[in-house]
Amino acid sequence: MQLQVPKLSKLENRSLSGFRCFPERLPGPGRNGERGVSKDKIPEGWALGADRIFFSGGSPAPSLPYLEKLVEEARKLGDGNVKVNYDTNGFLTEGSLRRVLDFTTSVTFDIKAYHDDVHRALTGAPVEPVLRNAKYIAENAPERLWEFRVLLIPKITEGEVKPIAEFLSAIDSEIPLNFLAFRPNFVFEDYQGVTREALDRAVEVAREAGLKNVNWSGRADLPGKIFEATASEYDESGAKRAGGIAKRAGCVTLPRDCGSCQAIHQCPIKGYKPGRRT
Numbered sequence: 001m002q003l004q005v006p007k008l009s010k011l012e013n014r015s016l017s018g019f020r021c022f023p024e025r026l027p028g029p030g031r032n033g034e035r036g037v038s039k040d041k042i043p044e045g046w047a048l049g050a051d052r053i054f055f056s057g058g059s060p061a062p063s064l065p066y067l068e069k070l071v072e073e074a075r076k077l078g079d080g081n082v083k084v085n086y087d088t089n090g091f092l093t094e095g096s097l098r099r100v101l102d103f104t105t106s107v108t109f110d111i112k113a114y115h116d117d118v119h120r121a122l123t124g125a126p127v128e129p130v131l132r133n134a135k136y137i138a139e140n141a142p143e144r145l146w147e148f149r150v151l152l153i154p155k156i157t158e159g160e161v162k163p164i165a166e167f168l169s170a171i172d173s174e175i176p177l178n179f180l181a182f183r184p185n186f187v188f189e190d191y192q193g194v195t196r197e198a199l200d201r202a203v204e205v206a207r208e209a210g211l212k213n214v215n216w217s218g219r220a221d222l223p224g225k226i227f228e229a230t231a232s233e234y235d236e237s238g239a240k241r242a243g244g245i246a247k248r249a250g251c252v253t254l255p256r257d258c259g260s261c262q263a264i265h266q267c268p269i270k271g272y273k274p275g276r277r278t
């Protein structure tokens with residue numbers, strides 16, 4: 001199977017609108033659809049050379065019916081060539097993925113981890129649906145796949161590079177993979193950014209695993225500290241470290257499983273107020 005990557009520069013895949021997953025805070029989909037296709041309404045997006053509506057999150061999946069309506073409205077108003085990018089954490093049902101593929105031009109797809117316990121420690125959710133959806137899109141809609149993305153966090157996801165690259169390479173060696181440089185943020189606000197050397201090494205490891213189209217992006221070498229791996233409830237050392245950070249921020253269910261957590265409606269992490277942004 002040959003993977004067809006859209007023939008567009010990275011610059012062209014910038015967000016036109018930055019719609020996020022809070023429909024209750026947004027005007028109706030018709031009005032936002034109009035914003036998405038009008039140069040007058042979002043001049044910053046057009047000034048950046050944006051060529052498409054870009055849905056991101058968190059995850060835009062909880063707002064799927066809203067997004068479908070918005071795209072329908074935008075396409076009625078546009079010149080028939082309104083492009084849409086859907087940025088996903090990969091955690092959606094098979095039915096939702098098919099609905100997403102029905103209206104998108106391109107997809108950017110995060111794979112946070114390959115090992116289940118690292119994925120749970122970082123996200124509170126199992127990895128199986130993410131890998132299932134990654135395989136589905138790579139095999140059935142490769143022309144929509146802008147790239148897979150792996151956030152490289154020092155001593156947390158570095159051990160995920162090889163298995164993720166092997167997983168993708170076994171599907172198709174042409175699959176595009178981009179390592180994103182971790183930025184200290186939210187409950188990880190004091191954690192160290194990733195070095196340029198580690199990003200270069202990740203690219204090398206992925207190429208050795210057989211992938212031909214690998215790169216990295218973002219700001220490297222941001223200062224911070226590497227925390228101890230304190231959460232013994234997990235197996236992988238990256239998960240022990242990430243789980244320890246979640247625990248420190250107030251997570252009460254270890255290993256993390258937000259889907260069945262009794263505290264989900266009073267989750268202390270949701271209310272966490274970071275002291276800084278990078």
Ligand code: SF4
Binds near residue numbers: 250252269
């Ligand atoms: S407290 Fe519960 S809902 Fe909050 S992060 Fe931990 S597992 Fe998830």
